[in-house]
Amino acid sequence: MLSGLHHAAIICSDYARARAFYVDILGLTVVAENHRAERDSWKLDLALPDGTQVELFSFPAPPPRPSHPEAQGLRHLAFTVQDVAAVKARLESAGVAVEPIRTDPYTGRAFTFFKDPDDLPLELYEAG
Incomplete structure (x- = not known):
């Protein structure tokens, strides 16, 4: 499989x-x-x-994404990182807008979202 x-x-x-x-x-x-x-x-x-x-x-x-973020299909891409706060700070220093850090209620891990240049939603998810 x-x-x-x-x-x-x-x-x-x-x-x-x-x-x-x-x-x-x-x-x-x-x-x-x-x-x-x-x-x-x-x-x-x-x-x-x-x-x-x-x-x-x-x-x-290419045609634009039909709606954001709840269009049918791929919702977002999530990248694993060791330290969400550190990567968030590095992205912000490069001019990338990043949402406030949240905590996953099911795993207790930190995560946040940001967008690529075409508004594709991307996530940082803290490794366990």
Whole structure:
């Protein structure tokens, strides 16, 4: 059966802006970057330290997300961190708006939300 999450795929509206956000601000590692001329599209494979990947795609004029945040389908991506407050502070120092830290009532762990350049909701979730 399933043994883990390999990747999540994101379509962005501005490739350079999204690449800078995921690489320079969030610190994901570039695994591969390819321009697909026949589709006028970039595909950027990014890795987290645990091997999980994020695929970042660009396409000409992608439609916007239909509603936020409760549209049917993927609600948000959650990233595990050791210290939510420290990562929140680092993101805010880079100009990223981050919601106040909350506590998960079921696990007691800290978490918060922020958005990528296309308003995709992202979560920081403190590891146990």
